[in-house]
Amino acid sequence: MRHPPRMSVLLAGAAIVTVSCAFAITGTASGAPAAPLCTVKYAVVGQWTDGFQGAATITNNGAALNGWTLGFTFPSAQTVSQGWGAKWSQNGAAVTAVNESWNAALGTGASATTGFIASWAGANTAPSSFTLNGTACATDPGPAPTPTPTTPTPTPTDPVPGAPELGVTGNRLTDQNGATRRLRGVNRSGAEFMCVQGHGIFDGPVDDASVRAIADWKANTVRIPLNEECWLGLDNIKPEYRGANYIDAVKGLVGRVLANGMTPIVELHWTYGQYTGNSSGCADIHASCQKPMPDTQYSPAFWTSVANTFKNDRRVAFDLFNEPYPDRPTPTTAQAWSCWRDGGACPGIGYDVAGMQDLVDAVRATGARNLVLVPGIAYSNDLSQWLTHSPSDPTGALAAAWHVYNFNTCASEACWDSTLAPVAARVPLVAGEIGENTCGHAFIDRVMAWSDAHALSYLGWTWNTWDCSSGPALITSYDGTPTSFGIGLRDHLRALN
Incomplete structure (x- = not known):
């Protein structure tokens, strides 16, 4: 500093949609489904009266990529106003996120996370399908992992009392x-x-x-x-x-x-x-x-x-x-x-x-x-x-x-x-x-x-x-x-x- 009624806010729980992107692969056995070559996780990180913060993480399970484009359609008239981790654009309900120069390379097993701020009204329904480099992603996330019986259920971390070491x-x-x-x-x-x-x-x-x-x-x-x-x-x-x-x-x-x-x-x-x-x-x-x-x-x-x-x-x-x-x-x-x-x-x-x-x-x-x-x-x-x-x-x-x-x-x-x-x-x-x-x-x-x-x-x-x-x-x-x-x-x- 140079010396000289509260808004109603809703904090949404993180809504997450996980889908698998299936690219066509030559040489697969007749009738055999193509292996999922990427995974996209979509999340609503936070939500307030008329806006929300979203995130999308792409994991490449196939051959290395040098440049990628993520596409999806908002089902409820949401509108992106700001994005990071990619060049975001929107045409009607269709949303596109193109890699930045610094994260264009996406090797096998590598992930890229992007985020955005958007408005919403009435409903904030998550997109149900995605494309990566123009190829449709399957909506089946695959079988759920089998839990390990000997793994204890994690408990929330308790903050230290008093002033913390930050x-x-x-x-x-x-x-x-x-x-x-x-x-x-x-x-x-x-x-x-x-x-x-x-x-x-x-x-x-x-x-x-x-x-x-x-x-x-x-x-x-x-x-x-x-x-x-x-x-x-x-x-x-x-x-x-x-x-x-x-x-x-x-x-x-x-x-x-x-x-x-x-x-x-x-x-x-x-x-x-x-x-x-x-x-x-x-x-x-x-x-x-x-x-x-x-x-x-x-x-x-x-x-x-x-x-x-x-x-x-x-x-x-x-x-x-x-x-x-x-x-x-x-x-x-x-x-x-x-x-x-x-x-x-x-x-x-x-x-x-x-x-x-x-x-x-x-x-x-x-x-x-x-x-x-x-x-x-x-x-x-x-x-x-x-x-x-x-x-x-x-x-x-x-x-x-x-x-x-x-x-x-x-x-x-x-x-x-x-x-x-x-x-x-x-x-x-x-x-x-x-x-x-x-x-x-x-x-x-x-x-x-x-x-x-x-x-x-x-x-x-x-x-x-x-x-x-x-x-x-x-x-x-x-x-x-x-x-x-x-x-x-x-x-x-x-x-x-």
């Missing part, structure tokens, strides 16, 4: 037992600005009572914005608010969050580097406002130090940078995403930029395997090319982060369906900040409803006693008394627990 499994956050976890909670602003302004380290109390008040809302996560100059102890910061004093204070808050059973997310909010271009927050070279991107001079050093501090406790998650906006100074979107990932001398930014890959590398070079959140561009509101440009991570523990307020460009269910759902289908997605400037909660009610329908994570901005005209404050007192805005988040979190 990892990534597919598009889910998981704990050390493999149970799915969702992060739902609040931001605790203050440590990003109080120190650089010379007023202290935190804005308001961060003692056990105030942290326990957050837990009383049934929050399970607290995001803690930080300032790189204060953490690194630069001499433009008052001695009492910098270096070891600052680090010890942050470690103390992290410890109290953990002691109350919640996940702490430490996040780089304000950074060094002079920027006076489009949407500049300040002309100061120091870390006294939101800059468009991290800097090479201090940001990698910040993450090296933070990662070394917390790498032995994987219950602590890292959020690389608050709200990148390289799209404002750079001439094109392509240049903005390149700057976002690779950094360097970015057009329109007057300092050397550390890209998201630089920061991931700084974290992983310490040996830290903690969960890392990577935000998008446009103040973290645009994730449209996140999958294409995402940094590489040798540990596979990356999640996408986005921010959404009622005044953002992408602030509607239609935009979330088209640009966020494809990301959420591939990697965990965490809304690090949700809020609105209305002093109410109608907008975040919609955000939470959509996020719940997609099993996503979200954190309200912010657990501070500010007037709503200066920012979306959740509370009027650090005992947890909510504002009119905060009532929406508090009641929703309590209803989920």
Whole structure:
């Protein structure tokens, strides 16, 4: 955040149709049926009021293919609006998915998974037949496998109690037992600005009572914005608010969050580097406002130090940078995403930029395997090319982060369906900040409803006693008394627990 009635949702169980594709084979015995050479599994992954997310997995049981086309017909007027893992098109009820260049090769025994977002009305009946490269698929899935009597029936995985050691499994956050976890909670602003302004380290109390008040809302996560100059102890910061004093204070808050059973997310909010271009927050070279991107001079050093501090406790998650906006100074979107990932001398930014890959590398070079959140561009509101440009991570523990307020460009269910759902289908997605400037909660009610329908994570901005005209404050007192805005988040979190 730059400092300044609930929808009815239906979560459908995964409806799965499995069919076998039979290609004609020369040389088979007269009258003998052709062996099934492929399998297609169709699933409704999630469903809400007027839309759903679907997936189709093709397994090739025959000769290797170099290029494939999946075809099927929707029986109930469903319409695809967005797809991934293939080039999707629709003509009337007929749907076609053609391979991408990177998954054109489908060897014997190999599988390709594609997904899509579609609308529906009245009924959402699954397709009953499919074609692969123009050949009809048989609807008979073959004989059911014989169960092995000695194999025990699997039981649901129980989540670990308290704050988990977070990892990534597919598009889910998981704990050390493999149970799915969702992060739902609040931001605790203050440590990003109080120190650089010379007023202290935190804005308001961060003692056990105030942290326990957050837990009383049934929050399970607290995001803690930080300032790189204060953490690194630069001499433009008052001695009492910098270096070891600052680090010890942050470690103390992290410890109290953990002691109350919640996940702490430490996040780089304000950074060094002079920027006076489009949407500049300040002309100061120091870390006294939101800059468009991290800097090479201090940001990698910040993450090296933070990662070394917390790498032995994987219950602590890292959020690389608050709200990148390289799209404002750079001439094109392509240049903005390149700057976002690779950094360097970015057009329109007057300092050397550390890209998201630089920061991931700084974290992983310490040996830290903690969960890392990577935000998008446009103040973290645009994730449209996140999958294409995402940094590489040798540990596979990356999640996408986005921010959404009622005044953002992408602030509607239609935009979330088209640009966020494809990301959420591939990697965990965490809304690090949700809020609105209305002093109410109608907008975040919609955000939470959509996020719940997609099993996503979200954190309200912010657990501070500010007037709503200066920012979306959740509370009027650090005992947890909510504002009119905060009532929406508090009641929703309590209803989920």
